[in-house]
Amino acid sequence: MKIDLSVTLTEDILQSFFQLDAAGQIPPVGKFGHIGTHFDAMDKTFSLDNTEREGILFDVSHIRDREIEVTDIASATIQENDFILFHTGWLQENSYGSPGYFKNHPELSQALITYLVNKKVSLIGVDMAGIRQAAGHAQADQYCADHHIFVIENLANLDMVLQKAQGRRFLVHTYPVNYAGLSGLPCRVVAEI
Template identity: 30%
Template sequence: MASNPAYVPFTFLLAAALIALLGIGWAQRKKRLGRGVLILSPLAAAFLLLYFWHIPFHDAARSVLAPSRSYSCELDGDGSRTPEPFTIPLPKRTVFKGKTNACSPFYRTYATNDRRAREVKIIDLSHRIQDGMPPYPGDTETTLVHSKVYERDFYNNHQLTINMHAGTHIDGPMHLLDRKEYLSEIPLETFIGEGVVIDVSGGMKEIAYKEEYEERIKNNQIVLLYTGFGSRFGQPGYFSDHPVLTMEFAQLIVKKQIKMIGLDMPSPDRDPFEIHKCLFENRILIAENLTNLDQLLHVPAFEVIALPLSIRADSSIARIIARI
């Protein structure tokens, strides 16, 4: 099927040109130029015929020769063209090549495997778990022991003793509410989402509401607060001198119905933990003891992936990353 009916007369002109070129090439076959014409003319003609008459080849060729960042398609249910185009939703940062004829399965495979579409940067927002990692006051110590050694046991193994609030972790509502909802029962979609980072550094004691946050924070986001306090992780005063959120700020993120708030400090508040309870009552998770948030300050868009263990517990240690 032709990509365009206007290509029909062009095909006859192409055939006439090919016959003429073959005649010239045959007449000059003893010369290098003549032999080149005899070889290249059929190849060029085959390419043009496929380009104008074979839709998948046409789409694939245009995806290389005429790159575009848009993806539209005019394809009917039976595979024929239709004047009513449809569009296919694409993920952010996907670079599709091709223009209006990008409809073939081959084209879609080619486009989604485009090298530029796969270029992402990962930023680790988690502290490394290691032996002696400082626990929250009153919690058990973290121990990581090399329990089996290859030279002695012919294999390696490690044994970890850790509570669920050590290092980078996620607090679930069961932590401070009388609920029997373990973290493993919360839908996985809650732990992945569009991220936004807010710079609240500067040594302030309270993180208060600002009108500008009304625009910065969107529904269903994962909100990260960069205080700069994370640089003191493992140092004296880390668990006692950190800033706290005001209730007005907490009510803002409740109103925005965010999925999770992430902090580069050990807690959003102190005893009696009213901020914790306010967020938990509205099903907002809390990720604590993050790091490297400064690397996101000037990033316009990123995704947060904050996966806890699949564990029957109130909270969980977690590996949290940002994907840019």
């Protein structure tokens, strides 16, 4: 079974996104490469080896009043080159492109990010606007990219993956658009269970 994890972009979403951009509520670089499901390239090249990785999905949707920590996941199951996905439920609670979607979303702790870097995972995926909120977003993405890890933001349908995978590993296909010179690259992400 294949499940598309990419946000569906509609004309309404695109118009809303550009209106937020014009109002200064999102960074101006978001005009193209940062719309929908994408990763922040952070001056790094996405290896084609990353197009197929084993995935593990962690359900952290119950965490809202604090950062997501290493102790909140089954960290011992993580292996080198894994694609680690976090289901926070944020995209289900706040429609993509709405002003609320980009504000006050859950975030991974720096300790958890460092743990994933030390485990040498290949990809980190979230169903929200970033692994850290606005103030620490770029720094966290750069830290991961400097260690050859890409953060994929705005993943959809993680609830379906949670239901179908039932804690098992699955294959994740990730194909970024082949654009040069953009700080973010839109991508299609599909889970195969």
